[in-house]
Amino acid sequence: MKTLRRTLVLLAALSTFGAAAGYAATLSVGSNHLWDGTQTLTKNTCTLTGTTQTTDTFVEQDHAPNTHGTEPTFNVQSATGKAHWAFVSFDLSSCNLPATAGADTATLSLRLNTKPAQDRVLTVKPVTASWSESLNWTSAQTLTYGAATTTFHTGTTNNVTLSIPVTIDVDAKIKSASANYGWRIDDEGAISATQTSTFASANGASNRPTLVISYEK
Numbered sequence: 292m293k294t295l296r297r298t299l300v301l302l303a304a305l306s307t308f309g310a311a312a313g314y315a316a317t318l319s320v321g322s323n324h325l326w327d328g329t330q331t332l333t334k335n336t337c338t339l340t341g342t343t344q345t346t347d348t349f350v351e352q353d354h355a356p357n358t359h360g361t362e363p364t365f366n367v368q369s370a371t372g373k374a375h376w377a378f379v380s381f382d383l384s385s386c387n388l389p390a391t392a393g394a395d396t397a398t399l400s401l402r403l404n405t406k407p408a409q410d411r412v413l414t415v416k417p418v419t420a421s422w423s424e425s426l427n428w429t430s431a432q433t434l435t436y437g438a439a440t441t442t443f444h445t446g447t448t449n450n451v452t453l454s455i456p457v458t459i460d461v462d463a464k465i466k467s468a469s470a471n472y473g474w475r476i477d478d479e480g481a482i483s484a485t486q487t488s489t490f491a492s493a494n495g496a497s498n499r500p501t502l503v504i505s506y507e508k
Contacts, residue, residue, distance in 0.1 A: 333508050334395075337386035340501040345493035346473070347379040347500060350428040360424020363495035364404060367413055369478035370485040376431060377490065378422060380473020381502045383464060390468045392508035397461035399474070401453050402498035403445060405489040411445045413488065414479050417460045418472040436475055445488045452498070461504055 339345065349365035351357055353373040359365060368375035379399070399415075417437040422430070443455050457474065464471045478486065491498040 335506060335508075337388070337504045337506065338501060339381040339383070339385055339504075340493075340499050342493050342499075344382045344385050345379065345500055345502075346381075346424055347377070347492045347494075348424045348426055349375050349377045350426055350431045351375050352428050355428040358425050358427050360426070361494055363492055364489050365492045366487050366489040367411075367476055367478050368485060368487040369411065369480055369482050371482075373485060374477065375487070376428075377476040378418065378426060378431075378473060379476070379493075379500050380418070380422075380471060381500075383461070383471045383504075386504060386506075388465050388504075388506060389508055390466060392465050392506050394458050394462035394465055394504055394506050396456070396503075396505045397458040398503050399455040399457050400501040400503070401455065402491040402500075403451050403453055403488060404449065404491055404498075405487070406447050406449050407445055407486040407488045408484070409486065410447050411478050411486050411488060412442050412480060413445060413476055414442050415440045415455060415457065416475045416477075418475055421470070421472060431475075434475075440474065457502075461502075465506070 346360075347365055348358065348360040348362075349367070350359070351368075351373070352375070365377045365379075366375050367377045379401075416439050419435045419437055422434060437460075440457055440460050441455060443453060445453070460474070461471075478488070491500070493499045
């Protein structure tokens with residue numbers, strides 16, 4: 292009877308020890324996610340707009356040598372043999388963000404001055420090579436581009452501001468401390484009739500392209 296009692300006591304002790312060990316292991320894993328009270332995050336917002344912080348232009352398939360970097364508007368157009376691509380970039384160095392910062396949100400705002408004849412879905416792709424306002428259709432073909440960041444609808448109303456989320460691209464640029472070459476915006480929908488969306492550029496008097504970055508560091 293004593294032997295049985297000792298066996299039961301030993302089994303109970305082993306069970307308690309095992310449960311405690313398992314609980315400790317769980318705490319060890321979970322502790323990686325606990326805030327130690329020593330890190331302070333600073334949240335802020337940086338807004339980029341204007342001629343010194345923004346570069347934009349558009350290129351024309353049907354007028355390949357032409358440049359449009361100094362015009363008050365730029366446009367995106369779809370039509371067989373007459374495609375127009377828009378380009379816009381911002382000087383992220385103006386925000387003085389360290390590589391340890393992270394973009395919570397980044398929103399590109401464009402003012403649609405003149406709507407297309409029907410609602411169009413435009414595609415936004417990051418440009419991964421340097422370009423300038425002297426860009427034309429021919430030189431735009433030699434640039435490299437990343438996968439599409441997002442798409443957005445133009446709608447069918449004039450004089451509206453369209454907000455486009457580009458957080459993933461801006462966050463990657465901040466963390467890699469690499470140069471920002473902005474985005475190409477085009478209409479990839481197959482259509483024969485000409486559809487043109489005209490936007491206010493950085494060279495216009497108002498409603499210039501804007502990039503608002505909400506970040507923490």
